[in-house]
Amino acid sequence: xxxxxxxxxxxxxxxxxxxxxxxNSPAGAKSAVLVAVxxxxxxxxxxxxxxxxxxxxxxxxxxxxxxxxxxxxAKFPGIELHLIGSxxxxxxxxxLELFDVIETVDRPSLVDALAKERAxxxxxxSQFWVQVNIGEEKQKGGVLPLELPSLLAHxxxxxxxITGLMCVxxxxxxxxxxxxxxxxxxxEHGIHNLSMGMSGDYxxxxxxxxxHVRVGTALFGQRD
Ligand SMILES: *Cc1c(COP(=O)(O)O)cnc(C)c1O
Numbered sequence: 691x692x693x694x695x696x697x698x699x700x701x702x703x704x705x706x707x708x709x710x711x712x713x714n715s716p717a718g719a720k721s722a723v724l725v726a727v728x729x730x731x732x733x734x735x736x737x738x739x740x741x742x743x744x745x746x747x748x749x750x751x752x753x754x755x756x757x758x759x760x761x762x763x764a765k766f767p768g769i770e771l772h773l774i775g776s777x778x779x780x781x782x783x784x785x786l787e788l789f790d791v792i793e794t795v796d797r798p799s800l801v802d803a804l805a806k807e808r809a810x811x812x813x814x815x816s817q818f819w820v821q822v823n824i825g826e827e828k829q830k831g832g833v834l835p836l837e838l839p840s841l842l843a844h845x846x847x848x849x850x851x852i853t854g855l856m857c858v859x860x861x862x863x864x865x866x867x868x869x870x871x872x873x874x875x876x877x878e879h880g881i882h883n884l885s886m887g888m889s890g891d892y893x894x895x896x897x898x899x900x901x902h903v904r905v906g907t908a909l910f911g912q913r914d
Contacts, residue, residue: 732758
Protein backbone atom coordinates (compact mmCIF):
# COMPACT_ATOMS: atom_id res chain seq x y z
CA UNK A 691 0.00 0.00 0.00
CA UNK A 692 1.37 3.46 -0.82
CA UNK A 693 2.19 5.70 2.12
CA UNK A 694 -0.54 8.22 2.90
CA UNK A 695 1.95 10.66 4.34
CA UNK A 696 3.20 10.86 7.89
CA UNK A 697 0.49 13.17 9.24
CA UNK A 698 -2.34 10.92 8.07
CA UNK A 699 -0.59 7.83 9.41
CA UNK A 700 -0.18 9.46 12.81
CA UNK A 701 -3.78 10.70 12.70
CA UNK A 702 -5.02 7.14 12.14
CA UNK A 703 -2.87 5.79 14.95
CA UNK A 704 -3.98 8.49 17.40
CA UNK A 705 -7.63 8.04 16.41
CA UNK A 706 -7.34 4.29 17.06
CA UNK A 707 -5.70 4.85 20.42
CA UNK A 708 -8.40 7.31 21.44
CA UNK A 709 -11.09 4.82 20.49
CA UNK A 710 -9.52 1.97 22.49
CA UNK A 711 -9.01 4.23 25.51
CA UNK A 712 -12.64 5.30 25.28
CA UNK A 713 -13.87 1.70 25.10
CA ASN A 714 -11.89 0.80 28.21
CA SER A 715 -12.96 3.90 30.08
CA PRO A 716 -14.77 3.49 33.38
CA ALA A 717 -15.78 7.15 33.01
CA GLY A 718 -17.88 6.05 30.03
CA ALA A 719 -17.26 8.92 27.61
CA LYS A 720 -19.55 8.46 24.61
CA SER A 721 -17.14 10.03 22.18
CA ALA A 722 -13.77 11.72 22.28
CA VAL A 723 -12.97 14.27 19.61
CA LEU A 724 -9.40 14.75 18.46
CA VAL A 725 -8.74 18.48 18.26
CA ALA A 726 -5.68 18.85 16.01
CA VAL A 727 -3.57 21.65 17.47
CA UNK A 728 -2.36 23.61 14.47
CA UNK A 729 -0.37 26.38 16.19
CA UNK A 730 3.02 27.13 14.62
CA UNK A 731 2.20 24.97 11.59
CA UNK A 732 1.28 26.53 8.23
CA UNK A 733 -2.06 26.20 6.46
CA UNK A 734 -0.53 23.72 3.96
CA UNK A 735 0.14 21.26 6.78
CA UNK A 736 -3.61 21.14 7.43
CA UNK A 737 -4.49 20.02 3.89
CA UNK A 738 -3.90 16.26 4.29
CA UNK A 739 -6.12 16.11 7.37
CA UNK A 740 -8.81 18.30 5.82
CA UNK A 741 -8.81 16.20 2.67
CA UNK A 742 -9.18 13.06 4.79
CA UNK A 743 -12.28 14.58 6.39
CA UNK A 744 -10.87 15.77 9.71
CA UNK A 745 -12.60 18.94 10.88
CA UNK A 746 -11.71 19.80 14.52
CA UNK A 747 -8.68 22.05 14.98
CA UNK A 748 -7.22 24.21 17.72
CA UNK A 749 -5.20 27.43 17.75
CA UNK A 750 -3.80 29.33 20.70
CA UNK A 751 -3.55 32.81 19.14
CA UNK A 752 -6.21 34.95 17.54
CA UNK A 753 -3.82 36.55 15.06
CA UNK A 754 -2.40 33.28 13.82
CA UNK A 755 -5.89 31.84 13.38
CA UNK A 756 -6.93 34.93 11.44
CA UNK A 757 -4.09 34.44 8.97
CA UNK A 758 -4.68 30.73 8.48
CA UNK A 759 -8.33 29.70 8.76
CA UNK A 760 -10.59 31.99 6.70
CA UNK A 761 -8.90 30.67 3.52
CA UNK A 762 -9.20 27.05 4.64
CA UNK A 763 -12.84 27.51 5.65
CA ALA A 764 -13.63 28.76 2.15
CA LYS A 765 -12.43 25.43 0.71
CA PHE A 766 -13.50 22.97 3.40
CA PRO A 767 -16.97 23.34 4.90
CA GLY A 768 -17.70 22.17 8.43
CA ILE A 769 -14.45 23.13 10.12
CA GLU A 770 -14.77 23.41 13.93
CA LEU A 771 -12.09 25.73 15.25
CA HIS A 772 -11.25 25.87 18.97
CA LEU A 773 -9.43 28.68 20.75
CA ILE A 774 -7.20 27.00 23.34
CA GLY A 775 -4.95 29.92 24.29
CA SER A 776 -5.68 32.84 26.59
CA UNK A 777 -7.88 35.58 25.17
CA UNK A 778 -7.51 39.31 25.78
CA UNK A 779 -10.81 41.10 26.22
CA UNK A 780 -9.98 43.58 23.44
CA UNK A 781 -9.80 40.66 20.99
CA UNK A 782 -13.22 39.29 21.99
CA UNK A 783 -14.95 40.35 18.80
CA UNK A 784 -12.28 38.89 16.52
CA UNK A 785 -12.30 35.64 18.49
CA LEU A 786 -16.09 35.40 18.24
CA GLU A 787 -15.86 35.78 14.46
CA LEU A 788 -13.07 33.24 14.01
CA PHE A 789 -13.72 30.41 16.44
CA ASP A 790 -16.59 27.98 16.89
CA VAL A 791 -15.56 27.13 20.45
CA ILE A 792 -13.73 29.37 22.91
CA GLU A 793 -12.23 27.00 25.49
CA THR A 794 -10.48 29.61 27.59
CA VAL A 795 -13.12 31.71 29.33
CA ASP A 796 -11.48 32.31 32.71
CA ARG A 797 -12.45 35.63 34.28
CA PRO A 798 -15.47 37.92 34.75
CA SER A 799 -14.05 40.76 32.64
CA LEU A 800 -13.67 38.41 29.66
CA VAL A 801 -17.22 37.09 30.17
CA ASP A 802 -18.45 40.70 30.09
CA ALA A 803 -16.54 41.46 26.87
CA LEU A 804 -17.82 38.31 25.13
CA ALA A 805 -21.41 38.93 26.24
CA LYS A 806 -21.27 42.55 25.07
CA GLU A 807 -19.87 41.76 21.61
CA ARG A 808 -22.35 38.95 21.14
CA ALA A 809 -25.24 41.24 21.93
CA UNK A 810 -24.15 43.60 19.13
CA UNK A 811 -24.02 41.13 16.28
CA UNK A 812 -24.47 37.46 15.69
CA UNK A 813 -20.99 36.02 15.25
CA UNK A 814 -19.70 32.53 14.53
CA UNK A 815 -18.84 31.29 18.02
CA SER A 816 -21.52 29.09 19.53
CA GLN A 817 -19.79 27.40 22.47
CA PHE A 818 -18.04 28.75 25.51
CA TRP A 819 -15.96 26.59 27.81
CA VAL A 820 -14.25 27.58 31.04
CA GLN A 821 -10.54 26.94 31.52
CA VAL A 822 -9.76 25.75 35.04
CA ASN A 823 -6.29 26.31 36.49
CA ILE A 824 -6.43 22.81 37.85
CA GLY A 825 -2.95 22.75 39.44
CA GLU A 826 -3.34 26.30 40.82
CA GLU A 827 -0.15 27.41 39.03
CA LYS A 828 0.78 31.09 39.07
CA GLN A 829 1.95 31.25 35.46
CA LYS A 830 -1.12 29.53 34.00
CA GLY A 831 -4.43 30.88 32.77
CA GLY A 832 -7.71 29.55 34.03
CA VAL A 833 -10.01 30.14 36.95
CA LEU A 834 -8.96 28.65 40.28
CA PRO A 835 -11.04 25.58 41.20
CA LEU A 836 -12.56 27.32 44.22
CA GLU A 837 -13.65 30.26 42.07
CA LEU A 838 -15.35 28.14 39.42
CA PRO A 839 -18.85 28.32 40.98
CA SER A 840 -18.83 32.11 41.15
CA LEU A 841 -17.51 32.43 37.58
CA LEU A 842 -20.25 30.07 36.35
CA ALA A 843 -22.83 32.18 38.17
CA HIS A 844 -21.44 35.29 36.48
CA UNK A 845 -21.65 33.61 33.05
CA UNK A 846 -25.26 32.69 33.73
CA UNK A 847 -26.11 36.23 34.79
CA UNK A 848 -24.60 37.53 31.54
CA UNK A 849 -26.41 34.97 29.40
CA UNK A 850 -23.24 33.12 28.38
CA UNK A 851 -24.04 29.43 28.47
CA ILE A 852 -21.05 27.30 29.50
CA THR A 853 -20.98 23.87 27.89
CA GLY A 854 -17.46 22.66 28.65
CA LEU A 855 -14.45 22.72 30.96
CA MET A 856 -10.81 22.69 29.87
CA CYS A 857 -7.55 22.20 31.77
CA VAL A 858 -3.78 21.84 31.37
CA UNK A 859 -2.29 19.97 34.36
CA UNK A 860 1.16 20.83 35.79
CA UNK A 861 3.82 19.73 33.30
CA UNK A 862 6.00 17.51 35.45
CA UNK A 863 3.32 15.69 37.40
CA UNK A 864 1.11 12.64 36.93
CA UNK A 865 -1.89 14.20 35.16
CA UNK A 866 -4.42 11.52 36.20
CA UNK A 867 -5.58 13.09 39.51
CA UNK A 868 -6.04 16.44 37.74
CA UNK A 869 -8.10 14.88 34.96
CA UNK A 870 -10.20 13.06 37.55
CA UNK A 871 -10.76 16.35 39.38
CA UNK A 872 -11.95 18.13 36.21
CA UNK A 873 -14.28 15.21 35.51
CA UNK A 874 -15.73 15.57 39.00
CA UNK A 875 -16.23 19.33 38.53
CA UNK A 876 -18.03 18.71 35.24
CA UNK A 877 -20.37 16.28 36.98
CA GLU A 878 -21.04 18.66 39.85
CA HIS A 879 -22.02 21.47 37.52
CA GLY A 880 -23.77 19.41 34.84
CA ILE A 881 -21.19 20.39 32.21
CA HIS A 882 -20.72 17.69 29.61
CA ASN A 883 -17.70 18.61 27.49
CA LEU A 884 -14.27 18.05 29.01
CA SER A 885 -11.19 19.19 27.06
CA MET A 886 -8.19 17.52 28.65
CA GLY A 887 -5.14 15.61 27.45
CA MET A 888 -2.37 16.55 25.01
CA SER A 889 0.27 14.60 23.03
CA GLY A 890 1.81 12.94 26.07
CA ASP A 891 -1.31 12.00 27.99
CA TYR A 892 -4.39 11.96 25.77
CA UNK A 893 -5.11 8.27 26.38
CA UNK A 894 -5.08 8.79 30.15
CA UNK A 895 -7.41 11.77 29.68
CA UNK A 896 -9.86 9.76 27.56
CA UNK A 897 -9.91 6.95 30.13
CA UNK A 898 -10.81 9.57 32.74
CA UNK A 899 -13.68 11.01 30.74
CA UNK A 900 -12.26 13.54 28.24
CA UNK A 901 -14.68 14.34 25.43
CA HIS A 902 -11.99 16.35 23.60
CA VAL A 903 -8.21 15.92 23.48
CA ARG A 904 -5.87 18.60 22.13
CA VAL A 905 -3.01 17.01 20.22
CA GLY A 906 -0.30 18.95 18.38
CA THR A 907 3.18 17.43 18.48
CA ALA A 908 2.13 13.78 18.16
CA LEU A 909 0.26 14.69 14.98
CA PHE A 910 2.25 17.40 13.22
CA GLY A 911 5.71 16.84 14.75
CA GLN A 912 7.83 19.24 16.80
CA ARG A 913 7.10 22.95 16.61
CA ASP A 914 10.01 25.34 15.92
C1 LIG B 1 0.08 23.56 22.40
C2 LIG B 1 -1.09 23.13 23.19
C3 LIG B 1 -1.57 21.82 23.11
C4 LIG B 1 -0.90 20.74 22.28
O1 LIG B 1 0.26 20.32 22.89
P1 LIG B 1 1.11 19.09 22.32
O2 LIG B 1 1.92 18.66 23.48
O3 LIG B 1 1.91 19.61 21.18
O4 LIG B 1 0.14 18.06 21.89
C5 LIG B 1 -2.67 21.49 23.85
N1 LIG B 1 -3.30 22.40 24.64
C6 LIG B 1 -2.89 23.68 24.73
C7 LIG B 1 -3.61 24.62 25.62
C8 LIG B 1 -1.77 24.08 24.01
O5 LIG B 1 -1.33 25.35 24.14
